[in-house]
Amino acid sequence: MAVAASRRGISSRARENLAGWLFVAPVVVILSVFMLLPILMALWVSMTDWNGQGSPFKASVPFVGAENYTRLFTEDGLTRQDFMTSLRNNVYYVIIVVPCQTLLALGLAMIVNNRLLRGKSFFRAAFFFPSVTSSVAISVVFLFVFANSGAVNSLLSVFGIDGPQWFSDSRGTLHLLLSGLGLVDVDAPPAALLATGPFGLSWWDWLSGPSVAMTTIIMLVVWTTSGTFMLMFLAALQDIPVTLEEAAKLDGAGNRGVFRYVTLPMLKPTLFLVLTLGLISTWQVFDQIYVMSQGNPAKTTLTPAFLSYQTAFRSFEYGSGTAISFVLFAIIVVLTLIQRWVMRDRKV
Numbered sequence: 122m123a124v125a126a127s128r129r130g131i132s133s134r135a136r137e138n139l140a141g142w143l144f145v146a147p148v149v150v151i152l153s154v155f156m157l158l159p160i161l162m163a164l165w166v167s168m169t170d171w172n173g174q175g176s177p178f179k180a181s182v183p184f185v186g187a188e189n190y191t192r193l194f195t196e197d198g199l200t201r202q203d204f205m206t207s208l209r210n211n212v213y214y215v216i217i218v219v220p221c222q223t224l225l226a227l228g229l230a231m232i233v234n235n236r237l238l239r240g241k242s243f244f245r246a247a248f249f250f251p252s253v254t255s256s257v258a259i260s261v262v263f264l265f266v267f268a269n270s271g272a273v274n275s276l277l278s279v280f281g282i283d284g285p286q287w288f289s290d291s292r293g294t295l296h297l298l299l300s301g302l303g304l305v306d307v308d309a310p311p312a313a314l315l316a317t318g319p320f321g322l323s324w325w326d327w328l329s330g331p332s333v334a335m336t337t338i339i340m341l342v343v344w345t346t347s348g349t350f351m352l353m354f355l356a357a358l359q360d361i362p363v364t365l366e367e368a369a370k371l372d373g374a375g376n377r378g379v380f381r382y383v384t385l386p387m388l389k390p391t392l393f394l395v396l397t398l399g400l401i402s403t404w405q406v407f408d409q410i411y412v413m414s415q416g417n418p419a420k421t422t423l424t425p426a427f428l429s430y431q432t433a434f435r436s437f438e439y440g441s442g443t444a445i446s447f448v449l450f451a452i453i454v455v456l457t458l459i460q461r462w463v464m465r466d467r468k469v
């Protein structure tokens with residue numbers, strides 16, 4: 122009897138597993154056909170010298186192996202120089218955008234979550250509105266607002282300030298700041314700063330900081346993305362039991378203490394989600410660059426995602442363009458894993 126019952130139990134579990142796989146099989150097939158298969162095809166293209174003519178799987182298409190990848194890091198040439206420049210630009214973009222949009226989103230969420238605030242629905246909709254608006258449409262509006270004779274420069278002229286040519290100014294903001302303070306001569310930089318630094322670029326290149334044009338795009342992105350992350354923080358704040366905050370105040374904790382020891386620890390999962398999504402989206406920035414600058418001026422707004430598009434669809438070097446996209450994918454995965462390790466729960 123026990124053996125028969127055991128056999129029936131095993132067959133029952135097998136039937137449940139089979140039923141489960143049958144239910145998920147359509148999704149697995151769809152994902153394999155429309156996601157996994159294109160990724161594998163793109164990986165093959167990245168190891169060929171395909172120029173977009175015909176099929177990349179023909180025997181006539183030269184197979185170059187890892188040459189497209191090594192060219193990005195080892196060979197001296199325009200491809201490597203552009204790729205390293207795009208990495209530098211994107212590093213500045215990530216370093217500024219991710220903290221700013223996270224802090225702004227958290228601050229807006231705490232404002233909207235205030236029980237004493239009237240008109241919460243209005244402010245919540247107002248803060249979230251830029252996030253649901255087309256990024257292309259907002260980018261075009263910013264082009265008019267920050268034009269040479271646009272609203273921003275007109276407002277600055279009222280105070281006697283001659284505004285820059287925002288999307289035509291390739292000067293680095295750190296260069297402008299340091300030269301304004303008299304710390305560095307932009308026209309004659311110190312010889313030590315001309316030495317090679319990260320990504321094969323000189324320390325003087327890194328000291329330039331994001332250009333004026335890139336800073337304008339950064340302001341646009343921070344403004345348009347903070348609303349989405351605000352809703353995530355707001356949902357997490359509303360899930361925090363009020364009794365925890367009241368208990369902390371009874372124990373003598375002030376507003377800062379409640380925020381540091383109660384609110385922030387409860388927001389840690391949401392904070393990790395926001396930072397991860399922000400990190401991924403900032404490394405994949407494309408539409409604002411495409412609409413507003415096309416990588417100009419002087420390649421100071423060039424990013425890896427736009428360089429991949431430019432290399433593949435304009436220069437018809439599909440192998441190199443696809444290789445750039447896979448390197449970008451690897452960078453995102455590595456940085457996400459590092460972030461996960463840093464924000465892991467540590468056992469005492």
